[in-house]
Amino acid sequence: MDYPTIISITEKELDLDALIAQVTLPSTGAAVMFSGIVRGITERGNAHETSFLEYEAYEPMAKAKMGQVAEEIRSRWQSVEGIAIVQRVGRLYPQTPTVLIVCTAAHRDTGVFDAARYGIDRLKEIVPIWKKEVSPGGEFWVEGEYIPKPGE
Amino acid sequence: MKVKIQFFASLSDYVRAKSVEMEISAKTIVATLKELFVKSYPKIAAAHKSIMAAVHRENDAGEQIIPMDAEIAFFFLVSGG
Numbered sequence: 001m002d003y004p005t006i007i008s009i010t011e012k013e014l015d016l017d018a019l020i021a022q023v024t025l026p027s028t029g030a031a032v033m034f035s036g037i038v039r040g041i042t043e044r045g046n047a048h049e050t051s052f053l054e055y056e057a058y059e060p061m062a063k064a065k066m067g068q069v070a071e072e073i074r075s076r077w078q079s080v081e082g083i084a085i086v087q088r089v090g091r092l093y094p095q096t097p098t099v100l101i102v103c104t105a106a107h108r109d110t111g112v113f114d115a116a117r118y119g120i121d122r123l124k125e126i127v128p129i130w131k132k133e134v135s136p137g138g139e140f141w142v143e144g145e146y147i148p149k150p151g152e
Numbered sequence: 153m154k155v156k157i158q159f160f161a162s163l164s165d166y167v168r169a170k171s172v173e174m175e176i177s178a179k180t181i182v183a184t185l186k187e188l189f190v191k192s193y194p195k196i197a198a199a200h201k202s203i204m205a206a207v208h209r210e211n212d213a214g215e216q217i218i219p220m221d222a223e224i225a226f227f228f229l230v231s232g233g
Contacts, residue, residue, distance in 0.1 A: 036233045055232065058160050058225055061209035062232075087232060099233045120233060128206070128225075129232025130161035141162035144229035148204070150213040 003074075006084035006102075007066045009057050009129075014088055014097045020104075023082025028104040031082075032116040035101075040094030051134045055089040055098065058128040062087070065127040073103065073119055079110035085119060087129055098131075099123065126152055153178060155218060157189065158225040163203065166196050176218065182207060183214030189226065202228055 004023050020031050038053050066085045073080055082104040092098055101119040105112040123129075125146040132141045158171045174192075176185060182205045190200050205212045206225045218224065 056161050057232070058158070058206075058227065060223075061206055061225065064209050124230070124233040126211075126230070127232055128160065128227060128230050130227070131231055132161070141165070141228070142231040143162070143202075144231040146229065148211040151210055 003081045003083070005067070005070045005082070006086065007063055007070065008084075008086045009059055009062055009066075010086065010088055011090045012088070014086060014100050016097065016100060019084045019086060019100055020102055023084045023102050023104045025081055025104065027106055028081050029106055030108040030110070030112050031102055031104045032108075032112045033100065033102045034116050034120045035097045036099040036120070038092050038094045038096045038098060048137070049135055050094060051136060052091050052093045053098070054091050054132040054134065055087070056130050056132075057087065057089050061128050066123065069119055069122045069127065072122060073115050076118065077103075077105075077111040077115040079105045079107075080112060080115045081105055083119070085123065087123070087127070089129070153220060155185070155222060155224055157185070158223075160225065160227040163196070163227050166199075167193055179217050181214060182212045182216050182218060182224075185218060185224070186214065186226070199228070204229065 042048050070083045080103045084102040086100045088098050101116050103112050103115040126148050156173050159167050190197050203226050208223050
């Protein structure tokens with residue numbers, strides 16, 4: 001059976017309910033959603049305030065890599081049915097959802113929580129999307145730490 | 153041959169351009185192109201090792217010979233989500 005896979009990069013507001021509905025099937029009884037949100041006040045580590053984040057994507061490669069993440073999820077958790085991976089780009093203010101990962105499965109004890117967690121972790125490793133943090137004190141591009149292997 | 157290199161995020165800011173075109177010889181590998189690029193933009197020399205390369209939307213370690221009409225992108229480590 002072909003299960004739905006939604007891959008998208010958009011400047012539009014994320015409609016979380018609509019995206020969950022797109023990956024919900026008659027056979028699914030569990031949907032795990034992770035959404036990243038712009039944090040206005042950071043207390044952990046270097047405490048600071050954030051005015052907004054500016055997201056940029058290398059869109060064709062980013063979509064290909066998001067598809068790769070979905071394939072990796074399916075290869076690890078055969079129980080996962082629907083997958084949605086959606087990244088919002090552009091200027092995003094605190095308390096705004098920036099990214100959405102949804103995995104659906106028949107039941108909650110099928111690894112679907114781990115699958116969604118893997119999805120966001122992997123997106124932050126290999127999908128070419130960057131964010132610039134703008135705060136009252138200045139601005140800087142946030143840099144990741146993961147060095148992808150060739151072909152990864 | 154002429155190749156176009158796309159830049160994103162902070163690397164685009166450093167270069168002050170979204171892309172540049174460079175002239176390279178046949179059988180040039182990605183690592184050599186990166187070195188040529190850094191020579192043209194000395195102020196990013198310190199960050200040379202952090203520059204990632206993608207050819208045809210796949211991450212590349214630098215050993216690949218650049219094919220004709222390659223889609224090439226240079227960027228720093230990703231930070232999305």
